[in-house]
Amino acid sequence: MKKFITYSFVFLLCASSAMAANSFGKKKNGTARHTHQNDLLTVPFYSEDFASGLPGSWQNIDNGSTANVLWRYTTTGAMNGFPFANALSNVGTTASNGYMIFDSDSAAASGGEDASIISGAIDCSAKTNVHLTFNEYFAQFNVSQGIVWVSNDGSTWTDIHHAEAGLATDQTTANPFAQDIDISSIAAGQATVYIQFEWIGEFEYFWMVDDIGLYEVAASDGGVINITAPVSSCSLLSNAEAVTIDIKNFATADLDSFAVSYVLDNQPAVVETVYTTIPAGDTLSYTFTTTADLSAGGAHNILASTGVASDADNSNDQIAIDLYSGPHVVDQVTPYTQGFEAVEDQSGWAAVDVDADNVTWGLSGILPHTGTSCADYVHELPTNGANDYYFSTCLGLDAANVYQLDFYYRNFSPAYQANMEVILCTSQDASTMVSTLVPTMLVNTANWTLSSSTIYLPDGASGNYFIGWHVTQQDSSTDLKIDDINVYYNGPNALPAINTSALALYPNPSNGLVHVGGIRELTEITVYDMLGKTVLSQTATAGASVLDLSKQAQGVYSVVFRSEATSLTKQLIITGK
Numbered sequence: 001m002k003k004f005i006t007y008s009f010v011f012l013l014c015a016s017s018a019m020a021a022n023s024f025g026k027k028k029n030g031t032a033r034h035t036h037q038n039d040l041l042t043v044p045f046y047s048e049d050f051a052s053g054l055p056g057s058w059q060n061i062d063n064g065s066t067a068n069v070l071w072r073y074t075t076t077g078a079m080n081g082f083p084f085a086n087a088l089s090n091v092g093t094t095a096s097n098g099y100m101i102f103d104s105d106s107a108a109a110s111g112g113e114d115a116s117i118i119s120g121a122i123d124c125s126a127k128t129n130v131h132l133t134f135n136e137y138f139a140q141f142n143v144s145q146g147i148v149w150v151s152n153d154g155s156t157w158t159d160i161h162h163a164e165a166g167l168a169t170d171q172t173t174a175n176p177f178a179q180d181i182d183i184s185s186i187a188a189g190q191a192t193v194y195i196q197f198e199w200i201g202e203f204e205y206f207w208m209v210d211d212i213g214l215y216e217v218a219a220s221d222g223g224v225i226n227i228t229a230p231v232s233s234c235s236l237l238s239n240a241e242a243v244t245i246d247i248k249n250f251a252t253a254d255l256d257s258f259a260v261s262y263v264l265d266n267q268p269a270v271v272e273t274v275y276t277t278i279p280a281g282d283t284l285s286y287t288f289t290t291t292a293d294l295s296a297g298g299a300h301n302i303l304a305s306t307g308v309a310s311d312a313d314n315s316n317d318q319i320a321i322d323l324y325s326g327p328h329v330v331d332q333v334t335p336y337t338q339g340f341e342a343v344e345d346q347s348g349w350a351a352v353d354v355d356a357d358n359v360t361w362g363l364s365g366i367l368p369h370t371g372t373s374c375a376d377y378v379h380e381l382p383t384n385g386a387n388d389y390y391f392s393t394c395l396g397l398d399a400a401n402v403y404q405l406d407f408y409y410r411n412f413s414p415a416y417q418a419n420m421e422v423i424l425c426t427s428q429d430a431s432t433m434v435s436t437l438v439p440t441m442l443v444n445t446a447n448w449t450l451s452s453s454t455i456y457l458p459d460g461a462s463g464n465y466f467i468g469w470h471v472t473q474q475d476s477s478t479d480l481k482i483d484d485i486n487v488y489y490n491g492p493n494a495l496p497a498i499n500t501s502a503l504a505l506y507p508n509p510s511n512g513l514v515h516v517g518g519i520r521e522l523t524e525i526t527v528y529d530m531l532g533k534t535v536l537s538q539t540a541t542a543g544a545s546v547l548d549l550s551k552q553a554q555g556v557y558s559v560v561f562r563s564e565a566t567s568l569t570k571q572l573i574i575t576g577k
């Protein structure tokens, strides 16, 4: 029997999809944006979203198993909780009105499970081609199978899909995993087509299925599926940027001689005609002859469209991206915020997998601070290990200003504790670190906690900076979440430089009253405990200061001195009386 502690995240799928989204800087809000789930869908001639549970025309049967567990309708997913999502995502699905689940883990039945849901007869006699679409989410524990079968007589079945394909123990599919399978060879021209979802397993995890559809590929249907150029850049983009889009022919016939257009920042549309033939099902990368002027720093928006004659599905005709020309300049009026939501521009963020184990930072829908998403690093036993950075996009900072960095952090649970460090760098590389914003601290909390740090730059050091969140492992599974990052102007930078060679902290070890010598007036002194909690914060007086830590517990503390030129960290040991 398995135990909950052995449950694992599948992080690679999550991380890779997050990075793919990052590389295009694509946002998915607004009516003009279409999602990947819609790319392949034309209007279905059969659809079932299980809004009223399993319809009476469907069968819910046990195939003679020992356990005799059946599929069931749910709006909440698996009854047991896991560190990975235990419900079908609402994004791109109708999960909110319910779906079908085989919930093996919750059933906890010994002996083999083998159960199917089977559609009623579907008339495809007038169809020259038939595609089956559905959304699924499958978690593999050991040897479970999720098999999709198609039949045109209800007795002879053809195996067309295995949900468990390629999944190792404790891995899941994407959530949702949208499928589009050509079943023409079995279903086209047939009057009685049946679809079957069969679970086989024994006390495993689950399989969730929703949004079953059958559609016929149209004779004419084109659309734009990507804007691949331009992309956000920390240097200002030019006044003549090439605009390149991917155009897909979703139809059964060749596509040629059709209109395409793009709109930059709500300016008049640039309209051109594509003469290249795109064979059925193929994609063409098309670069507009007319370039785009993105030389103005800041946010821009591009909306691209196709205009195909007699287009059978207009839902895939447009796509939009947001991009940034030059760094995100933080000043008196404009902060930089990032909450890792789908409507926010995350272009330029990058995970750096220093330990090269292919487990690194990405986005997660599990327990965000606000909204539906946060940034997350997670790695489970037994191969837990972490040395990974999540770097922000480029921030344009001015040495004449003092900035504040606020963000929230937590673990999935205290059993997933992690070490966290936050650094300021001049590129997305820890070797370019210029200062420590949060000294390495142990995070072991299930509560979202605010971290607040001051950012000082040395004289003449205005430029582009990147903030890196660094996670390293503790002694068990590791999880570190961050959300709601806010970098904002916090006044002019008027602090004097630290004379590092003269600075002294004594006595050390100390019983709690600590003298600071050689310090210049107005230097900020902050003392952190081993958990990274600020226990004392004060501004130095001329010549010397006394830190009263007599009420603090015995242990090791970090004393951070910050001024305009630099920050300096010294270790202090409090021994008690």
Ligand SMILES: [Ca+2]
Pocket (backbone or CB within 6 Å): 049, 050, 051, 093, 094, 095, 096, 097, 098, 099, 210, 211
């Ligand atoms: Ca549904």
Ligand SMILES: [Ca+2]
Pocket (backbone or CB within 6 Å): 221, 222, 223, 308, 311, 312, 313, 314, 315, 316, 317
């Ligand atoms: Ca279309």
Ligand SMILES: [Ca+2]
Pocket (backbone or CB within 6 Å): 339, 340, 341, 368, 369, 370, 371, 372, 373, 374, 483, 484
């Ligand atoms: Ca969020």
Ligand SMILES: [Ca+2]
Pocket (backbone or CB within 6 Å): 353, 354, 355, 356, 357, 358, 359, 360, 385, 386, 387, 388
């Ligand atoms: Ca790693």
